[in-house]
Every structure is written in C-alpha cells, then in structure tokens.
Amino acid sequence: MIMDQIALIRRELWEHRSIYLTPAIIALLMSLGTVTGQATFSAFDQAVDLAILGGSNLGENERAAAISAVMSGVSVFFVIGMWFLTIFYTLDALYAERKDRSILFWRSIPCTDFETVLSKLLTATFVIPLVTFAFVIATHIAVLAISSVWIGIQGANASHMIWSAAPLMDNWAATLVFLLAVPLWSSPFIGWFLFVSAFTKRSPLMMAVLPLLILPMLEKILLGTSAVAEAFYVRAWKMPLFQGVDPTDFFDERNNTVPEAISLFDVMDLGGFLTSGGLWIGIVVCGLFTTAAIYVRRYRDDS
Amino acid sequence: MTSIVSARNVSKRYGSTLAVDDVSFDIEKGRIMGLIGPNGAGKTTLLKAVLGLTDCQGTLSVLGLDPFRQRKELMQNICFIADVAVLPRWIKVAQLLDFLESIHPRFSRKRAEELLSKTKIQSSSKVRELSKGMVTQLHLSIITAIDARLLVLDEPTIGLDIIFRKEFYGNLLNDYFDEERTIIITTHQVEEIENLLTDVMFINDGRVVLDTPMEEVSGQYVELMATAENAAKARHLNPIYEKDVFGKTVMTFEDVERSQLQGLGDLRTPDVADLFVAKVKGATP
Numbered sequence: 001m002i003m004d005q006i007a008l009i010r011r012e013l014w015e016h017r018s019i020y021l022t023p024a025i026i027a028l029l030m031s032l033g034t035v036t037g038q039a040t041f042s043a044f045d046q047a048v049d050l051a052i053l054g055g056s057n058l059g060e061n062e063r064a065a066a067i068s069a070v071m072s073g074v075s076v077f078f079v080i081g082m083w084f085l086t087i088f089y090t091l092d093a094l095y096a097e098r099k100d101r102s103i104l105f106w107r108s109i110p111c112t113d114f115e116t117v118l119s120k121l122l123t124a125t126f127v128i129p130l131v132t133f134a135f136v137i138a139t140h141i142a143v144l145a146i147s148s149v150w151i152g153i154q155g156a157n158a159s160h161m162i163w164s165a166a167p168l169m170d171n172w173a174a175t176l177v178f179l180l181a182v183p184l185w186s187s188p189f190i191g192w193f194l195f196v197s198a199f200t201k202r203s204p205l206m207m208a209v210l211p212l213l214i215l216p217m218l219e220k221i222l223l224g225t226s227a228v229a230e231a232f233y234v235r236a237w238k239m240p241l242f243q244g245v246d247p248t249d250f251f252d253e254r255n256n257t258v259p260e261a262i263s264l265f266d267v268m269d270l271g272g273f274l275t276s277g278g279l280w281i282g283i284v285v286c287g288l289f290t291t292a293a294i295y296v297r298r299y300r301d302d303s
Numbered sequence: 304m305t306s307i308v309s310a311r312n313v314s315k316r317y318g319s320t321l322a323v324d325d326v327s328f329d330i331e332k333g334r335i336m337g338l339i340g341p342n343g344a345g346k347t348t349l350l351k352a353v354l355g356l357t358d359c360q361g362t363l364s365v366l367g368l369d370p371f372r373q374r375k376e377l378m379q380n381i382c383f384i385a386d387v388a389v390l391p392r393w394i395k396v397a398q399l400l401d402f403l404e405s406i407h408p409r410f411s412r413k414r415a416e417e418l419l420s421k422t423k424i425q426s427s428s429k430v431r432e433l434s435k436g437m438v439t440q441l442h443l444s445i446i447t448a449i450d451a452r453l454l455v456l457d458e459p460t461i462g463l464d465i466i467f468r469k470e471f472y473g474n475l476l477n478d479y480f481d482e483e484r485t486i487i488i489t490t491h492q493v494e495e496i497e498n499l500l501t502d503v504m505f506i507n508d509g510r511v512v513l514d515t516p517m518e519e520v521s522g523q524y525v526e527l528m529a530t531a532e533n534a535a536k537a538r539h540l541n542p543i544y545e546k547d548v549f550g551k552t553v554m555t556f557e558d559v560e561r562s563q564l565q566g567l568g569d570l571r572t573p574d575v576a577d578l579f580v581a582k583v584k585g586a587t588p
Contacts, residue, residue: 007405014398015391102391107356109406110378301317301357 004111008119009127016092019128022085023135026077031142038150052156063165065262071140071171072264078139079182082132086124086183090193091204093120094297103297113298117194121290124190129179136175140168167263174264178241181273185239188282191289198293199300240276241268305332306364307453307485308353313361314509315348322348323359324509332452333482335499338489339579340506346489349506350457353487354383366452379408382446383455390438392431396424399445407449415448418478436467443471447479454479456488460495468492472499497575507583521572524581525561527554529568537567544585555581 013019042048058066094117097103106116144166148158183190196208216229273279308330315323323345330336340346352359355370355377363370368377390399396419403410419426422440430438439460446454460468476499480486490496503520505513515523529537534545534552540563542554555573556564564570573581 004406007402010405011398011402014395015393097391100392101389104385104389105391108354108378108381108383108385109403110375110408111406112375299358301351 001115004115005119005122008111008116009123012093012119012123012127015096016089016123018085019089019123020131020135022081023078023132026081027135027139027142030074030077030139031146034143034146038146042150042154048154052151052154052161055161056156060165061262063161064167067144067162067166068171068262068264070143071166072175074139074143075136075175075178078132078136079179082128082179082182083186085132086128086186086190087193088205089128090120090124090190091197091208093124093194094198094293095200095204113294117198117290117294117297120194121190121286124194125183125187126180129176129183133172133176133179136179137172140171170263170265174268177265177268177270181239181241185241185273185279185282186235187286188235188289191286191293195289195293195296198296234278235282239273240278241270241273306330307332307334307366308487309362309364311362313349313352313359313363315345315352315357315359317348321509323352325361326506326509326511328504328511328514330485330487330502332485334501335480335486335488336502336504337493337496337500337575338487338504338506339493339575340489341583344506345509346506347457348509350383350455350487350489354381354455380451381453381455382449382451383457384439384442384446384459385457390430390442393429395427395429396441397426399430399441400426403445403449409450410445411448411450415444418444418447436463439463439467439471440474443474443479447474452484454484454486456486456490458490459488460490460492468495472496475499493576493579494574500575503575503578505579505582512582513578520575520578523558524573524578525556525559525564526571526573526577527556527564527568528552528571529554533567537564540564542585544581555585 041051055063055066097106107113144162148162151158151161193204193208197204200207212232216226216232219228220226306329308328310329311327313323313326314321326345326349338346338349348357351357352363353365353370355365355372355374358371365377366380370377394402400412400415403415404412416426419441422437422444424433424437424441424444430441433441443459460471463471472495475486488496488500500517502516503513504511527537527542528548528551530551534554537554537556538545540556540559543557545552545554547553551568555578561570
C-alpha cells in the first residue's frame with residue numbers, strides 16, 4: 001500500500017511538472033529580484049551607508065526579527081504560488097486522464113480507484129507543500145547569501161549582520177507548519193476541486209468556480225441570509241492558526257520594540273488550530289467530496 | 304479444462320438500452336477467443352464487464368474472481384489493450400517501465416527492455432513523440448512483459464497499417480501466447496486474425512449468436528455455391544443465409560450433412576467473415 005502510494009505520487013510528479021517548476025520559477029525570480037534590487041540600491045551611497053549603519057546598530061533580537069520578517073516576506077510569494085498550483089493541479093488530476101483517455105491504461109494496472117484518488121489528494125495536501133517548502137529554504141539561503149555578498153561589498157560584516165542573528169530553524173519550522181496547515185484548512189475546496197475534476201465533461205475551472213459564486217448569491221436572493229458567503233470568508237481569511245493575533249498589532253508603534261527574542265511560533269496557535277471545529281469539519285467535507293470523486297471514477301462508464 | 308471466464312445470464316443495461324442481453328458462455332485456458340460483432344453489438348460492454356470496468360447483472364467470474372468487486376486482484380493477472388491511443392502521452396518510456404516495475408507484481412522490466420530493444424523505441428522518448436505504430440509496439444511489449452493469465456484486446460490494431468498489424472499479431476503469438484495463457488480479442492478486421500483463433504463468438508444486439516471452437520466450424524457449417532436451379536432444391540434444406548454472387552446463389556447451411564448437398568454445386572467451409580454475415584444477417588428478418 002505504502003510502496004504503491006509512493007509509485008503513484010512519483011507518477012503525479014512526472015505528469016504535473018508544475019509542482020516543482022512553479023516554486024522553482026518563484027525561487028529564481030526572488031533571487032534575481034534580490035540581486036537587481038541590491039545592485040540598484042547600491043547607487044544610492046548615502047542611503048546604503050545609513051542602512052548598513054542602522055542594521056549594525058540593531059540589537060541582536062531586533063536584527064533576528066528583521067531577518068525573520070524578510071524571510072517570511074519571501075515565503076508569502078510561495079504560499080500564493082502554492083494556492084494557484086493546488087487549484088490547477090486538483091482540477092486537472094482526474095480530468096486530464098479522461099480527456100486523453102489514458103484512464104483506460106491507468107485502470108489496467110492493479111490499483112484501486114481509492115488508491116489512485118488518494119495519491120492525488122496526498123499530492124495536493126502534502127507533496128505540493130513539501131516541495132514548496134524545499135524551494136522556500138533554498139530561496140531563503142540564496143537571498144541571505146546574495147545579501148551577504150552585497151553587505152561584504154559595502155564593507156560591512158555579513159557574518160555579524162545576518163548569519164549570527166538569522167533565526168533560520170525557527171522560521172523554517174514555522175513556515176513548514178504554515179505550508180502544511182494551509183491545505184488542511186482549505187481542504188473542503190481541495191475535495192470539491194477533485195470531485196469536479198472527476199465528474200465534469202468540460203471546463204473544470206468554470207464548473208468548480210461558478211457554484212462557489214452562484215451559491216452565496218442564490219442564498220442571499222432566496223433566503224436573504226449569507227451563511228455560505230460567511231463560511232467562504234472564514235475559510236479564506238480566518239484561519240484559526242492565527243487566532244488571537246491581530247495583524248494590525250504589527251503596525252502599532254507601541255508594539256514595535258522587540259524587547260526579547262521572538263519566535264514565529266509566538267504568533268501561531270497550533271493547539272487552537274488542531275482543536276478547532278472548523279478544521280475538522282473542513283476535513284470531513286473534504287473526505288466526503290473525495291469519496292464522491294472515488295465513486296464517480298469507479299462507476300462512471302463513458303470511456 | 305479450466306474456465307478462465309465464466310458468464311451466466313449476464314446482462315448490462317444503459318438507461319433503456321440493453322447492451323448485453325442474458326449472455327452465458329465459458330472461455331477455457333489456453334484459448335484465443337475472437338469476439339466478433341457489428342458496431343453497437345455489445346462487444347465492448349461485455350469486455351468492460353470482464354475487465355471489471357463496469358458492473359453487470361448475472362454471474363460473471365474471471366479467473367475465479369468477481370471482476371467488478373475484486374478488480375485489483377484481477378488486474379494482477381489480466382492485461383488489456385483497449386485502444387491504441389490510451390497510453391498517457393506525457394510519459395517517457397523509461398518512466399513507464401519504472402512505474403510498472405514499482406506497482407505491478409508480475410511485470411518484468413528485463414523482459415520489456417529485451418522486447419523494446421528489438422524496436423526503434425528509445426527509453427528517453429515520450430509517448431507523444433512516437434508514431435501510432437510504435438505506441439502499439441510499446442504497449443504490446445509492456446503487456447507481454449507482464450506474466451498475466453488473460454489478455455483482452457479490444458480493437459488493438461485500429462488505425463494501423465497492414466505491416467504493423469501483421470507484426471502485432473506475429474509478436475502476440477511468438478512472444479506472449481502459450482497454453483497457460485488466454486486471449487480474448489475483438490476486431491473488425493476478422494480475416495486477419497482468423498488463423499489465430501481457436502474459438503469464435505459472434506454477438507449481435509447484445510446476444511451471443513454463435514460460440515464455437517474453430518475446428519468445429521467446418522463440421523457445423525457449409526457454404527454452397529449453386530446455380531439457380533440447384534439453389535431451389537437446396538433451399539428445402541433451410542439455409543440460414545443466401546446471397547447472389549455473379550449469377551450464382553451462395554447459401555450457408557447449419558448442421559446439414561455435406562453429403563446432402565453433394566452434387567448441387569461447389570461446397571466449402573465458410574470463412575469467419577462470411578459466417579458472421581450469415582449468422583447476423585440471416586437472423587435478421
């Protein structure tokens with residue numbers, strides 16, 4: 001079972017090269033952006049001197065916080081990329097094989113429909129985040145290394161300014177948790193997309209998105225309520241991993257002191273996330289849609 | 304004899320259409336069964352039921368398994384080529400071999416590589432870069448490298464030129480078939496596989512109209528080519544089908560002794576294509 005899953009997931013990586021090409025392109029753009037950004041910035045001598053001086057004079061904890069913020073800023077682009085990637089991957093996962101009729105070949109190998117669909121669900125929820133994570137780490141190292149060279153060229157001590165303070169392990173551990181939490185929290189959509197991918201005869205993107213737009217409108221018109229829209233809003237913006245954390249606090253000057261070493265885990269409520277009803281309801285909904293996708297793949301007979 | 308496939312009162316309905324209508328048959332080990340029928344006769348539906356791709360009514364047992372409910376176990380011992388175009392176009396030949404090696408307990412990579420080395424197919428090629436004939440060669444090489452007991456071929460050579468078709472069937476006999484293995488094959492090019500078959504089954508409107516070993520065809524069926532005068536005499540023996548060819552009447556008889564037709568014209572055993580027309584058209588009022 002496990003070896004079969006590994007083989008099936010490897011096949012997903014062969015077919016959907018975008019799983020690693022998307023983060024690879026983001027990584028390349030971020031690294032190139034850092035080089036060109038710093039090269040451009042170099043032209044402003046005075047500003048450079050002030051920045052170097054300011055950076056050198058920061059306390060270690062403040063420097064760690066600043067570097068962690070830069071690293072998290074880099075990670076945000078990968079999270080956005082991962083979102084799009086997951087949407088397009090799940091919509092294609094059970095549709096492409098029917099479109100090119102290769103489903104007849106895949107069904108001729110000794111694998112159940114459950115195993116096949118499971119491999120696609122695992123790819124969306126674990127493999128894509130893990131591949132993305134690997135590129136995040138590589139990009140962090142590249143961006144910090146490029147910055148070190150730049151700082152060195154400016155005559156400052158990069159080892160002191162960056163490497164002695166960079167909270168690499170803390171940032172990476174928190175990023176990994178976040179990258180794995182995002183698909184879990186979004187799992188009802190992942191399940192829905194897989195289901196649409198299994199049943200639709202054409203335009204999976206439209207077939208998946210239209211009901212998500214029409215349903216809240218219908219509810220508003222017919223019932224005058226907006227429970228569906230609120231549920232979508234919560235799913236999109238109110239991830240309980242950050243429960244109790246108000247993002248506006250970061251912009252409040254009174255909190256801008258960084259008195260002691262902070263960990264990114266301080267702003268995460270992992271326990272609250274894992275015990276939130278919303279997470280588990282979402283996983284159950286994902287399970288129902290995935291079961292429906294397995295059922296459709298097994299019973300549909302239009303080959 | 305061991306039944307590889309055993310069907311009892313198997314039916315399959317799509318909406319109001321009865322695609323397979325109360326069909327019963329057995330296919331024994333070491334046979335090559337030709338499943339012949341016009342378009343829409345129910346051949347593909349029947350094969351899908353055998354392969355566990357669709358559920359059906361009645362009792363169907365393939366290698367002692369319920370094909371729809373025990374499909375995974377079944378697929379370890381069955382191979383099928385449903386169409387030449389079904390290999391995923393994005394996959395590389397080497398990836399295909401890697402994948403099958405890791406997932407199919409009966410796949411021999413060494414054997415597949417041996418077979419592929421006799422072709423022009425490169426392991427670095429993607430399926431989309433291969434010609435239709437090469438894709439079929441690739442598919443057959445893979446199938447042959449799987450130690451399966453039953454091979455199901457549904458129009459395996461459709462769209463291929465005559466050279467590839469001949470080569471396909473030649474390789475099938477030389478590299479795959481032995482007395483431990485069984486093949487079910489459907490094709491419209493009946494004359495090309497006639498010499499391969501050990502058994503033939505005709506299906507029309509979802510029903511089996513003939514199911515017989517090839518060696519019994521000559522004892523059971525005879526074709527008479529007669530003048531109009533003799534044809535009138537022969538007609539008393541109830542031919543199942545007759546047609547006019549070059550001013551003569553050609554009649555097909557079932558279970559009529561050849562001695563009874565002796566002297567009425569030229570006698571011969573009908574080939575599968577003629578027999579098919581006789582059975583299918585003859586049955587149509």
